[in-house]
Amino acid sequence: MNHSEDIALVKRVLKKERAAFNEFFEIYFSRLYRFSHTRVSEERICEDIVQETLCKAIKNLGQYRGEATLFTWLCQICRNEIYTWYRKQDNRIPVTTDLDDDAMTKAALESLADMTSQSEEERHALEKVVQLVLDYLPNNYGKVLEMKYLEDLAVQEIAKQMEISAIAVQSLLARARTAFRRGFQELYNEITAIKG
Amino acid sequence: MKQHNEKPITDDRDNDVRRLLNIAGRRLAPPKDVRDRVFENVLHEWENQPIKSNKTFTPKTIQSIAASFLLALITIAGGWKFILNDEEFFVGELAFSSGQFSILGDQKLHDNFLPDGAMIHTGEDGRLDVHVLKTTSVRIDVSTQISFRKNAELWLHSGRIYVDSPSTNEGVKVITPYGPVTDIGTQFSVDIGGNELVVAVREGLVNIDLDSGKLALNAENGRAEVITISKEDEFIRTQVSSSDSRWDWIHLAAAEYQLENSTVHDFLIWVSRESGLKLVFETNHALIATKQARLHGSLDGMKPNKAIGAILSTTRFGSRVTEQQELIVFIKQ
Numbered sequence A: 001m002n003h004s005e006d007i008a009l010v011k012r013v014l015k016k017e018r019a020a021f022n023e024f025f026e027i028y029f030s031r032l033y034r035f036s037h038t039r040v041s042e043e044r045i046c047e048d049i050v051q052e053t054l055c056k057a058i059k060n061l062g063q064y065r066g067e068a069t070l071f072t073w074l075c076q077i078c079r080n081e082i083y084t085w086y087r088k089q090d091n092r093i094p095v096t097t098d099l100d101d102d103a104m105t106k107a108a109l110e111s112l113a114d115m116t117s118q119s120e121e122e123r124h125a126l127e128k129v130v131q132l133v134l135d136y137l138p139n140n141y142g143k144v145l146e147m148k149y150l151e152d153l154a155v156q157e158i159a160k161q162m163e164i165s166a167i168a169v170q171s172l173l174a175r176a177r178t179a180f181r182r183g184f185q186e187l188y189n190e191i192t193a194i195k196g
Numbered sequence B: 001m002k003q004h005n006e007k008p009i010t011d012d013r014d015n016d017v018r019r020l021l022n023i024a025g026r027r028l029a030p031p032k033d034v035r036d037r038v039f040e041n042v043l044h045e046w047e048n049q050p051i052k053s054n055k056t057f058t059p060k061t062i063q064s065i066a067a068s069f070l071l072a073l074i075t076i077a078g079g080w081k082f083i084l085n086d087e088e089f090f091v092g093e094l095a096f097s098s099g100q101f102s103i104l105g106d107q108k109l110h111d112n113f114l115p116d117g118a119m120i121h122t123g124e125d126g127r128l129d130v131h132v133l134k135t136t137s138v139r140i141d142v143s144t145q146i147s148f149r150k151n152a153e154l155w156l157h158s159g160r161i162y163v164d165s166p167s168t169n170e171g172v173k174v175i176t177p178y179g180p181v182t183d184i185g186t187q188f189s190v191d192i193g194g195n196e197l198v199v200a201v202r203e204g205l206v207n208i209d210l211d212s213g214k215l216a217l218n219a220e221n222g223r224a225e226v227i228t229i230s231k232e233d234e235f236i237r238t239q240v241s242s243s244d245s246r247w248d249w250i251h252l253a254a255a256e257y258q259l260e261n262s263t264v265h266d267f268l269i270w271v272s273r274e275s276g277l278k279l280v281f282e283t284n285h286a287l288i289a290t291k292q293a294r295l296h297g298s299l300d301g302m303k304p305n306k307a308i309g310a311i312l313s314t315t316r317f318g319s320r321v322t323e324q325q326e327l328i329v330f331i332k333q
Helices: A004-014 A018-037 A043-063 A070-090 A103-117 A120-136 A141-149 A155-162 A166-195 B012-024 B032-047 B059-075 B245-253 B264-275 B284-292 B304-312
Strands: B090-098 B101-104 B113-115 B118-122 B127-132 B136-140 B145-149 B153-164 B173-176 B179-183 B187-193 B196-210 B213-219 B223-230 B235-241 B278-281 B317-321 B326-331
Touching (some): A004 A018, A004 A043, A018 A043, A043 B032, A120 A166, A141 B012, B118 B153, B127 B245, B153 B245
Parallel strands (some): B153 B173
Antiparallel strands (some): B090 B113, B173 B179, B179 B196, B196 B213, B317 B326
16 A cells, blocks of 8 residues: 555655644654653653654655555654663563554453443553554544544534634544544454454 | 534444543643654754655666765775664674673674674673564573674574574574574574584474474473484484573573563563563453553562562562463462
């Protein structure tokens, strides 16, 4: 799959368009920070890791070919940075797992079947899963879902804030819901397959 | 701001999304001061980058660039090493050392990084831990001579090493006078002493390429497989426990585990890998709880098999080891 929007953004950043750089930073900084924060709890370390990740990404942006989403590509750099940090600390193998390969994620998904019996820990894990799925969605999908379902904003209000038409918001919401469900469902299917 | 007079755009079918998002709440927003600091630094990095393109090169342009590059290399011979990036030039990183060791020939360590072809010789009290690839640890015992080369090739000339590569995406090739030993994501040791080669597989699968044919060693259910091969390619297979004392020396060739602020989960992973035990959580609840509990203090030289009891006794977790060498972790009643 070729991620044409990501490639287009990368090309503009490489051509030194300041607006493109701002867009790149605003889209990915928060996501990478959360990605790092789920693996390294200290804020100061997260800051260093994300900064190093983005600096390395900027240096190597010309190598991005669009085989994976830009976020996936950035996460790989971030994983390496996290690993390097752990190794410098104490030689431990870091527990850096992919979203769909994390035992905690799986445990949380298993608990979905019985929402009423969730413990605090499982509920916390579920929160993390939902938030990670949101981060893995294409740009604006997570944002529009939060505006709609958490801030309870009307379509017109969302349209105004995002500077797009109401029809475009409805379309975006529909695609975002589908993508969110698909992301979640894929993980859920994996769990049910494992459980047999 | 909510507008109540708006016609609903969705029906009950979006309740699942609404419900999940409301359980999760808003995503963590990085602190503004952190965002501003990182922004300034990344912007500075970006501003200092030359204008580049990520266009795909054709074979012809690649040839042309390669020719120019070669010419440039010849022209500036002497400084060429610094053009190559770390990943191409260095083949490992010295993560720990105790006792005496030396690097033979003209090769030198560069800030603990090993250049391609570096040959290490450990003294009678020397032990090392060298990291290769992304997650593989190579422990080197006393009186061992080994070369590190690119493509994760370890040329073992004499002595004993232990390889721990937890990722199935990684594997190393240990070249011995008897033939190469290869693995993918496993734990094993290779020992060249006297007139024989001893390969002991603690976890996973290892292949040995002898002149007389291929041998495969497999460890499972807590049973490690050991093969002793003579110079005549005659071999004997035996089985030992995956927590056998033959691997006790590996703890002396690595830095002490840093307990302070580690999660119980990370600590258990360390214990299980160092001890050759398979980590099993009695319940998902136990798994999640170990990820959320943090430890304090230090191990003060305790080996993993001693540390597990001592450390867990201060927590709400308990453990037991089964005959199949499984480390079962549970929440104490």
